[in-house]
Amino acid sequence: MDKTFKPAEIEKRWYAHWEESGYFAPGGSGDPYCIMIPPPNVTGSLHMGHGFQQTLMDALIRYHRMLGNDTLWQVGTDHAGIATQMVVERQLEAEGRDRHELGREAFIERVWQWKGESGGNITRQLRRLGTSPDWSRERFTMDEGLSRAVQEVFIRLYREGLIYRGQRLVNWDPSLHTAISDLEVIAEEEQGHLWHFRYPLSDGSGHLTVATTRPETMLGDAAIAVHPEDERYAQLVGKTVDLPLVGRQLPIVADDYVDRDFGTGCVKITPAHDFNDYALGQRHGLPLINILNADATLSDAVPEFYRGLDRFTARERVVADLEQLGLLEKVEDHTLKVPRGDRSGVVIEPWLTPQWYVDAKKLAAPAIEAVESGAIAFVPKQWENTYFSWMRDLQDWCISRQLWWGHRIPAWYDPEGNVYVGEDEASVRAEHGLSDNLPLHRDEDVLDTWFSSALWTFSTLGWPEDTPELARYHPTSVLVTGFDIIFFWVARMIMMTLHFRGEVPFHTVYVHGLVRDSEGQKMSKSKGNVLDPIDLIDGIDLEDLVAKRTAGMMQPRLAEKIEKATRQHYPEGISAYGTDALRFTFYSLASTGRDIKFDLGRIEGYRNFCNKLWNAARYVLMNAEGEDCGQDPEAPVSYHLVDRWIRSRLQETIGEVHRALDNYRFDLAAQVLYDFVWNEYCDWYLELSKVALRDPTGDDAARRGTRQTLVQVLESVLRLLHPFMPFITEESWQSVAPLVGVRGATIMRQPYPEVDPSSVDKAASAELEWLKIIVLGVRNIRGEMNVAPGKTVDALLRNGTENDKKRLLDNQTFLMQLARLGSIRFLADGESAPAAATALAGDLEIFVPLAGLIDREAELGRLTRELNRIEGELKRLRGKLDNPGFVAKAPAEVVEREREKLAAQEQAQARLEAQRQALEDM
C-alpha cells in the first residue's frame, strides 16, 4: 500500500468492475426502495448542483442497498426542447444554414445525431462521481416508450376536457419564436424611462396625459382607464380621446385596477400586449389590437409608416413623432422590471396566439390533498408552504411550444379549422368518419419538455403498459431535488401521477440547497465562478482553468475580469482531490440550509480525511496480516478495556449514522463518522493498540482480542462509510474483510452495520475517560511548560479512591506510553508532594514534579489562570443555587447536577489553591 491515498487509479478500476458485474441493478429480497433521478438536460454537462444532488441520491441508494432493500435507481435525461434546439441551430448557423432550409424532418434527424454524439457526456460524468444507478434501464424523454406515454396522457386529458386550445396572451420569446412558461421568464430591475404623452380629447376640450414605459405599444391602445372614484377625471368617463399617430378614438373607461397615485392617474390600455390590460379589456369589451409579428416587428395593424420596424426602433420613432407633434410632455428616468427569457435573454412580449393549455386547477385539488394528508411529505417540512402557496394560485399551464424538437402534439385540423385529437391521422379519420380526401394537417407545435418530465416516475417504468416494475417500484420512495423546481416539476409530477395512477409519485420529497461559490454567489458562466466537479476530482492547472472559464466569452472585458479573479482565487490551479473527498464534502455541507457555500478549504480537509482512513487501514494491515486475528472461533479471545471501549463507541456511532441518514441529515452522518474515525479510532484506539500489542505481560488471547478489534472495527467503519466514500472503502475493504473472516466480491453488497447492544459497555467508557483525563492532564502540563516531546516526566498521584488505584494498576502501561511518563505511582501515606505542576482528574490529584524541567513561575501562572476560570464557574453555579426559584421549581435531578458541579469545582479550587500556596512558599 502507498503511503498516501491515490484515488485516480482505484476509482476507474472499481467503477468499471461494479458496472460490469451488474451490482447496480435491483436485487435483494427486502422491501423495494426506489429513487427516480431528476433527469438532467441532455445538452448539459455536470455542474456542482448535479454533483451534489447525485451524491446525495447515491448515498441513499447505497445505504438502502446495504440494508437489503430491493433498490432501483432509475436514471435518464430529458430532451430539453428549447436548449437542445438552440444548440443544434447554432451548429447550423456556423455552417451558414438554418433549420428552415433543412426542413423539419432533416432537422430532427440532425438533433438525434447530435444527441448520439454528445448526449452521453453527462452520464459519463455521473459515472465519475461513483454513482450507482441501474444504467441498464436508462431512459430518455424522447424514447419511444416515453413518447407513447406522453401521447396517451395528452389524448386522455383532451378527452376528459382537461386539455383545451385557446387564444390568449402568452409569454412570447421573439428570438426563439415560441411561447415559454411564466417560470422561464426572469424579471429583473433595469433602468428605463417613463414617457408622458398627451392624448387630445375628441371634443377638443383639452387633453389627458398618460405615462408609459413602452411607447411603441400606444399604436395598439384600445382605451384610457381612470379610477372610478378619481374626481379629477370623473366627468371624462364615457368621452373619448383621439389616439395620436393612429387617429383611432379611444373610450375613457373607469376601472379600479388604476392606481390614482401613480403617474397622472390615467392609464393607456393595450389589451393585446399587457397581461393586466388584457384582463381590463375583457371587463370592458375592448378590442384586441395585435401590433406585433412573431419576431416583434410591427404588424399591419399599425399605420403604414411603422410597419415592419423592430419594436425598439419603433419606440424611438413613436417618441420622436409625438415630440414633433408637441405631445411629449416629459421623460423621466424610471426603474422597472424587464421580463427576459432565461434561455435567450431577450425581452419577452405578452403576445396573442393560439396555444394548448392544461386545466391545472382541476388537477391541483387532489395534489394539494396528498401533501395535506401526509401521503407526500417534504423534508425539510417548511417547503410544504412553498408548495401550497403555488398550488393555491395555480394558472392554467400552457403546454405548447413553437419548436420542432419535442413531442409533436397529436392534433389534426381540417380546412375549416376543426380540431381532431388522436393517435395518428388514420385513427382520427376513422374515429370521426372523415373521408380520405378531406385534407388534414397536423399541429406544428410540440409539448413543453416539463409535460413529459411530469410523467417521469411512471413512464420510465413502462406505463401505459402494466409492467411488473410499475407494480413493484411505484410509488417511489423519495424524490431528491432542489427547491428551485418545486413548481416546475415536483408539483406537476404530483398532479399528473395522481390523475393517471391514482397514487402519489413518491412518499417523500427531500429538498436540498443550491450550491454557490465560497462567497455565496450563484455559480454562472457569465460570472466565471463555475466549478466543474470533475476538475475537483482530477485537478486542473491554472492555465486550463482560465481557458475553460473564459471560453466562448462574447465580451472581452468580462473575460479579462474573470481571468483576473480566477488567477487570484486559484493561483496554483485546483489540485486533484478525488471523488471520495468531493463526495464527503458534499455530505458535510448538506445541512438544512438553502445555500450551500462551496469552499475549497473544506474539500482539502476531507481529502486529508481520506488519507487518514487510508493510513489507519495501512496500520491495521501491517499489524494484522499474517497474524492471528481471532478468525478461528475456537481460539480463546479476551478483550482489554481499550477494545471494549472502542467497540462500545462504535455502537453509538452506528446508531447515530442510522438516525442521521433516516432523517436525511447527511451532514450529521458525515460529522459523526469523521469524528469517530479520526478523534477516537485513530487518535486514541490505534495508539492504545500499539501499547496493547507490544505489552510483554499480555497473553495471546488478549493480543488476539486487540487484533480482532482492530480489524473488526475498521471493517465496520468501512461499511459505514461506504455509501459516502465508495472507492476508498471498497479498496480497503478487499484487504481487511478476509481478516474478519468475510469474503465478498464487493463491499457494495455487504450488510450495513446495525447496532449490537451487547457490545455497549458503559463501564469501559467511564474507565477510558479516566485514562484520557490523566493523559490529557499530563500532556497539558508538558505542552504549556514546553517540555521537549522526547523527554519523559514522572507523575505522582494523590487522593485517589480504591477504584483509582485499581485503574492505575490495570492501565499503567497505557498511561506511561501515551503521556510519555518515566514513572507513575501513588504517593505513600504521609509522603508529601514535591514542588510540582498539578492536574486534576476529579478527586484524583496528579503531580508532575518540577525537578529541573518545569518552571515554577510558569506553573504559578498556569494555576492562576485555572483558578480564575474556576472562580467564574463558582460564581455562576452559586448564583444559580442561591436562587430560591431555581431550587424550588427546577427538576430535582437538574438541581442535584448543579450541586455536584459546585462541589466538584469547590474541591478543585481548594486543591489548586493549596498547590499554589505550596509553590509560593518554596
Add this chain to the structure above:
RNA sequence: AGGACCAUAGCUCAGUUGGUUAGAGCGCUACCUUGACAUGGUAGAGGUCGCCAGUUCGAAUCUGGCUGGUCCUACCA
C-alpha cells in the same frame, strides 16, 4: 406590496423536545520528521450566540419588535 428563510469563533457551519464549561472543520500561535499518516502529531489562543424587550427558576434554543442579508411570489402603466 405580500411571504419565506437566515444572522453562533477570522472563514464555512453543527447545536435534537429550553438545563453543555456553546462544539466541529479550515485558518491562526508554539513545539515536534516518534515505526500508519507532515494530506501528520501534541498543546494552545479565539465567541456578552445580530440588537431590544418579553415568557420562564433558567433562553443560542420559545414569543414580539427592530436592524442587516438572501430568496420567492405578485407587480404601478
